[in-house]
Amino acid sequence: MKTACKFRLYPTKQQEAQLDLTLEICRHLYNSALADRKNAYEVEGISRTYEDQAAMLTVEKKDGNFRGVFSQVLQDALKRLDKSFKAFFRRVKAGREPGYPRFKGQGWYKSFTYPQVGFKLECSKLTLSKIGSIRIFKHREIKGKIKTCTIKKNKLGCWYAILVTEINDVPQIEPKKAIGVDVGLKSMVALSTGETVQYPRYYILAEQKLAVAQRNLSRKKKGSSNRQKAKLKVARLHQKIQNHRDEFLHQISRKLVDSADIIVFENLNILGMLKNRHLAKHIQDHAWGKLIQFTQSKAAKAGKVVELVVARYTSQKCSQCGIIVPKTLAVRVHHCPNCGLEMDRDVNASLNIRTLGLRGRACGDARALDL
Ligand SMILES: [Zn+2]
Incomplete structure (x- = not known):
């Protein structure tokens, strides 16, 4: 059985810049891979697969693109795109509103994943390939072998590591109650x-506060620093x-x-x-x-x-x-x-x-x- 643990990360300024850069590179890769699928289909009538795009990625990497990001992290971005296409085709087949996969604007790509290797957890440090050893607050023990490591940034700019582990299935007990x-x-x-x-x-009280903050935000001028502050307040609440x-x-x-x-x-x-x-x-x-x-x-x-x-x-x-x-x-x-x-x-x-x-x-x- 798979189980996930989420821990807060405390990167240094420099590490944070590296994390942000990784998110941006993954976002660009995702968007360009999406554009490629769209083009290939519209212009040549070809349906690209994950394997096609992973092979193209290998070639592009030889030109020195995507330096500074672990290769499996990049592949995972392509896998995510593949997943959204599969979900899209499923919806089409089921006759539901299809919702074609979308380009991710700035701030809309929030996490990246090490799907197998490239990370290591020791006491209070999480070492990520190409990024470094980041301080982690491990508020509980992890059971089982860690399978994947996802790094995520929330709206307030806090970073988290989500570690998915595999543990043995617990046999079902004889139900009595x-x-x-x-x-x-x-x-x-x-x-x-x-x-x-x-x-x-x-x-309920927090909800009321949120409503006030949201009203406040809606009154602020677009692009102003006051609006930015109000936005942060809403996100915090x-x-x-x-x-x-x-x-x-x-x-x-x-x-x-x-x-x-x-x-x-x-x-x-x-x-x-x-x-x-x-x-x-x-x-x-x-x-x-x-x-x-x-x-x-x-x-x-x-x-x-x-x-x-x-x-x-x-x-x-x-x-x-x-x-x-x-x-x-x-x-x-x-x-x-x-x-x-x-x-x-x-x-x-x-x-x-x-x-x-x-x-x-x-x-x-x-x-x-x-x-
Ligand atoms: Zn009765």
Whole structure:
């Protein structure tokens, strides 16, 4: 199983210049390779492959271009382009909006990768080929063999190393306890154990600050230094909110994995929901997808399972007797006229989700049924 660790880097001024230069060279390579594919197709009707372009890169390198950047890092930039083309063709084939790969403007190419070798991690130093030994803050131990090393710059200009390691798969434990999780609009999550977790207040406060900063930014004159400052402020607040949110989601996912062996989520169609403007903010805020992702990775390391169920009527159905009790979003309490069950609507939904997850395990495709 693959797992990733992200560590902060503290490059010197000189190293930072080298890192920036590497990003720029990769960006130019990406853009020129994209232009080459476009031309080859439009003018000669040829579809370029990654192999074609990698061979061309070797020739260009002999002329002394791209000096100062590790060769596999350059190849990885071409691989990224290849990936975006493959995704493009997949979308075309599937009849979806294709979205042709785009040229990357300044500041839009944010990371580069050492896909196999060319980097070395020792105590508090990360040595990168062609760049040097950069101070790294390793806030935790790395398990397993490091496979790839990606260097990334965020909007605030901070640098990070993302190390992907391969560790042995943890054998699945015999599941004994299951928990259902529902994303609510009022509370962050409702659990089938009856618990609900609220969104922290500091997050709402930070959001308000962000709104003010954004308004402020929109009033500044383009190209002015005040605008630059305001922009940085917005970026800083965004980063802060994201950090808080991730920390919070890590706590919840840890709790879920510690408390059950099977964790059942509703497989929300996030893309579909983002189109619904009223719900969009909540979905983004609550970072539903991220919570599932964090839980999946923690579960895999503990030999536990995350089930995703296609759930319909989970909030309408009574988790005790199964009849449909229609309610609008404003109705917060599930009250069943048939069996008399009364509980938080989201907790009722999470119980239904749990049931669906367990049923899905028992009989394969039954999870897609309306139960
Ligand atoms: Zn009932």
